[in-house]
Amino acid sequence: MYVPHTEKDKEEMLKAIGAASLEDLVKQVPSKFLWPEFDLPRESLDESQAAARLTELSKKNCRPLSFLGAGAYERYTPAAVKAITSRTEFLTAYTPYQPEASQGTLQAIYEFQSTVCALYGMDCANASMYDGASSFAEAVRAAVRITGRRKIVYAAGVHPQYMDTLRTYFAHSPEYTYAKVPMKDGVMDKAALPALLEGAACLAVQTPNFLGLIEDMDGVADAAKKAGALLVAAADPVSLGVLKTPGEYGADFAVGEGQSLGLPLAYGGPYLGLFSCKKEHVRQMPGRICGMTKDKDGKRGFVLTLQAREQHIRRDKAASNICSNEALCALAATVYTALLGPEGMRELAEANMGAAAHAAGRLSSIKGCSLKFKGPFFNEFVLAVPGSAAAMRERALGQGVDIGLPLAPLYPELGETLLVCATEARTEADIARLEKAVKEAI
Amino acid sequence: MICVSAIDNRLSVEKSDPGRRGLKIKNPLREKACLKPELRRKDRPKLPEMSEFDVIRHFTRLSRLNFSVDTHFYPLGSCTMKYNPRFNEEAAALEGFASLHPLAHDDCAQGTLELLHDLGSRLKELLGLDAITLQPAAGAHSEFTGLLLAKAYFESRGEERDEIIVPDSAHGTNPATASMMGFTTVNLASRPDGRLDLETLKKHLGPRTAVLMMTVPNTLGIFETQIEEICRAAHEAGALVYMDGANLNALIGMVKPGELGIDMMHLNFHKTFSTPHGGGGPGGGAIVCRKALAPFLPVPTVKKEGGRFVSDFGDGRSIGKVKSFFGNTGVLVKAYAYMLAHSVKEFGEIARCSIINANYVRALLQDLYPSYSKEYCMHECVLTPGPDLAAKGLKTLDVAKGLLDRGFHAPTVYFPLIVHEAIMIEPTETESKETLDEFVAAMREIHALGVSDPQALKDSPHTMPVKRLDEVLAARQPNLRW
Numbered sequence A: 001m002y003v004p005h006t007e008k009d010k011e012e013m014l015k016a017i018g019a020a021s022l023e024d025l026v027k028q029v030p031s032k033f034l035w036p037e038f039d040l041p042r043e044s045l046d047e048s049q050a051a052a053r054l055t056e057l058s059k060k061n062c063r064p065l066s067f068l069g070a071g072a073y074e075r076y077t078p079a080a081v082k083a084i085t086s087r088t089e090f091l092t093a094y095t096p097y098q099p100e101a102s103q104g105t106l107q108a109i110y111e112f113q114s115t116v117c118a119l120y121g122m123d124c125a126n127a128s129m130y131d132g133a134s135s136f137a138e139a140v141r142a143a144v145r146i147t148g149r150r151k152i153v154y155a156a157g158v159h160p161q162y163m164d165t166l167r168t169y170f171a172h173s174p175e176y177t178y179a180k181v182p183m184k185d186g187v188m189d190k191a192a193l194p195a196l197l198e199g200a201a202c203l204a205v206q207t208p209n210f211l212g213l214i215e216d217m218d219g220v221a222d223a224a225k226k227a228g229a230l231l232v233a234a235a236d237p238v239s240l241g242v243l244k245t246p247g248e249y250g251a252d253f254a255v256g257e258g259q260s261l262g263l264p265l266a267y268g269g270p271y272l273g274l275f276s277c278k279k280e281h282v283r284q285m286p287g288r289i290c291g292m293t294k295d296k297d298g299k300r301g302f303v304l305t306l307q308a309r310e311q312h313i314r315r316d317k318a319a320s321n322i323c324s325n326e327a328l329c330a331l332a333a334t335v336y337t338a339l340l341g342p343e344g345m346r347e348l349a350e351a352n353m354g355a356a357a358h359a360a361g362r363l364s365s366i367k368g369c370s371l372k373f374k375g376p377f378f379n380e381f382v383l384a385v386p387g388s389a390a391a392m393r394e395r396a397l398g399q400g401v402d403i404g405l406p407l408a409p410l411y412p413e414l415g416e417t418l419l420v421c422a423t424e425a426r427t428e429a430d431i432a433r434l435e436k437a438v439k440e441a442i
Numbered sequence B: 001m002i003c004v005s006a007i008d009n010r011l012s013v014e015k016s017d018p019g020r021r022g023l024k025i026k027n028p029l030r031e032k033a034c035l036k037p038e039l040r041r042k043d044r045p046k047l048p049e050m051s052e053f054d055v056i057r058h059f060t061r062l063s064r065l066n067f068s069v070d071t072h073f074y075p076l077g078s079c080t081m082k083y084n085p086r087f088n089e090e091a092a093a094l095e096g097f098a099s100l101h102p103l104a105h106d107d108c109a110q111g112t113l114e115l116l117h118d119l120g121s122r123l124k125e126l127l128g129l130d131a132i133t134l135q136p137a138a139g140a141h142s143e144f145t146g147l148l149l150a151k152a153y154f155e156s157r158g159e160e161r162d163e164i165i166v167p168d169s170a171h172g173t174n175p176a177t178a179s180m181m182g183f184t185t186v187n188l189a190s191r192p193d194g195r196l197d198l199e200t201l202k203k204h205l206g207p208r209t210a211v212l213m214m215t216v217p218n219t220l221g222i223f224e225t226q227i228e229e230i231c232r233a234a235h236e237a238g239a240l241v242y243m244d245g246a247n248l249n250a251l252i253g254m255v256k257p258g259e260l261g262i263d264m265m266h267l268n269f270h271k272t273f274s275t276p277h278g279g280g281g282p283g284g285g286a287i288v289c290r291k292a293l294a295p296f297l298p299v300p301t302v303k304k305e306g307g308r309f310v311s312d313f314g315d316g317r318s319i320g321k322v323k324s325f326f327g328n329t330g331v332l333v334k335a336y337a338y339m340l341a342h343s344v345k346e347f348g349e350i351a352r353c354s355i356i357n358a359n360y361v362r363a364l365l366q367d368l369y370p371s372y373s374k375e376y377c378m379h380e381c382v383l384t385p386g387p388d389l390a391a392k393g394l395k396t397l398d399v400a401k402g403l404l405d406r407g408f409h410a411p412t413v414y415f416p417l418i419v420h421e422a423i424m425i426e427p428t429e430t431e432s433k434e435t436l437d438e439f440v441a442a443m444r445e446i447h448a449l450g451v452s453d454p455q456a457l458k459d460s461p462h463t464m465p466v467k468r469l470d471e472v473l474a475a476r477q478p479n480l481r482w
Ligand SMILES: Cc1ncc(COP(=O)(O)O)c(C=O)c1O
Pocket: A322, A323, A324, B078, B079, B138, B139, B140, B141, B171, B173, B215, B219, B244, B246, B247, B268, B283
């Protein structure tokens, strides 16, 4: 317990209040509701006992050599990132409602927004959303607001959980319709676009897509524009160390999962929703936005701005209901990218591509295994395997290797396949172990 | 805040030196990367080029420009800025938790699944409700989840209800969520004492009412004494009652919200359960609800099967997913660490001392800063600048800035909207009497200064890294990036 009050403190304070007891203060609560029975531990744990319990639990998780990706990526978190995010001046501050007392957080947000713009090649970005999936859903919502249309066209390679989340965000109304751009060789079949895009609010694409393949975005924005639809692009920010940016291929909104910028996997969160757009859509951005301004003496400073979009001002007319976002994760990503710089981001992206290319080469040389698709990929790829992929995964786990995600539950049309990911955290020796584990699991 | 160079307010990119490097990636597999030129980005991203030390110094400097719970009393009403135990941080950083991939096989995730299951079970008991999802990332995200549950529930009963009743004292996220989900918000005027008016409520309740959203205690720090009747009236109209649980600190271990008659509520782990707010997140949310709503909860939830914990994907009636993967698990580990550190009695002590602290501040300031409500408050109080300051043309904002100069973060200001010039103070239970005494003294000093030299207060803050900022300029000519 972390309450400082002694019995004497409480007595003195009650006396100052002019109340005889706590019961006096809570008379507004009908007494029958006060102090019920709880079937909960009578004793709390002291810190060492709690530490022992938590350590024991953490050890019940096993730690295989993992080749899982699929939207969350194992990456080394540099000591300098942890050092900054554990500065309690950042950690224990609230949303910067008092700008004069929050310039540190505010400038960090400004630098974060700038970093997102730089990576995605976009005009403006917000202070973050909950995760990649909620950024994606909010971008599509913005496209629906802007165009006034209700038809959502999406590529088959969009992360299935992003689509699940999107459908939840639109679940309140049957008016919204969805059209899927079919897959050809693991990427969207661009020939299908003109017909599908008719009357659409947006085309939502992810590249590298869920299967790791890099979509060819040439002419895609034009196709959308011709139909009066907006282009929403989701991209892994690390891939943008080398890949063509959403800005370059003409996206209206660009979003992504910022976990891959050095945040721990932590079983799904807290992650970091990246959200950016073209200048003309800035007033349709959800969430907090930080802007640079001047103080009374003309000195540079930062404030939350364009707040007329937000729930605390507009209430039921707000662009989104988001209040708290993922500020500390955004800080981590900002420090991470500042440490790497443009060169480091390129090295990082190339190391991912190289590791995955090496893994793909090794695994496809195994008898019975092959690459499902021929197209260029970033840091993960689809491996066709002989027999049940799920059973193979379980057998390999027994050997301490997680060989990847069986895709049959998500993409039955792909048959028995695994989505295998290798980030820069995987070495040649790791990949040799993977190869051995796959061979033995067949 | 001491001795931070005020002049050097350059951005990281303005400290950049081409060719300077921080972190390098040397994995030799990089050699195997190959990419067609047409797939490559053309421009180099404009990111800073700095040494690691430059980066550390830059961000360390920024950190020192902040007020935070660790450095300053931070009585931000509705935000529950209590002490964030260091132990929580260590727990979440344990390698076994931090490195677990969200798509890990259940067999590999037994520790985390057990933790989530135990956290969920304890919360259900603490709150007197039947089922829980830990997937929402924050309070507003939980509200969204809760209203979707209501939607699914009514659909399953073949009922069409499209109105959400929200009192005018509610937090902005309540009406924003309602309209985001396609509901019409019915704004309910509060009584002069800040409470809901049962008769007015009854007039608004009807076959179109889906949900009554109410904050308990409400945003004035007042308990809805007639809550039982309110819930009954809502239920008689066939509606559900949603409790915004942002203010649970006032009730924890003292009242079981489920017994009040509500159907579902949300938690903000970053408020009541001491997880740090990080300058705006990450938070953690939950919806805790009655059995009737359980089938619709987002998936997966965790269940125990034999001796094993498994992800449960439900029976097809779920509303789906509100975010990818499980939830903000790292935050939930911290909340669990906090849970372990409290017995039932100790939870009750949190409620008790948060109420004493708020009333103490209120009692010592009432003469100069009249309280909106004439009764005792629960965990927070809403004060106003009072006639002396008003006579000098001083506003709540001036009081807030005056506090910054005295080493205190300002309370929440101008919320709730129903109070003119609101100063909403939530001390939380972790602040000692001495700190509150210092805060009271500062507030009284500000009052005296306002009366004797109002301009000095209007010009405050004087001691911060920047003076008052031009928000109009920021909005008119948005400069949002380098
Ligand atoms: C009463 C109330 N409801 C809802 C919220 C929204 O919570 P969150 O910021 O976690 O989304 C807040 C937070 O400020 C609040 O005070």
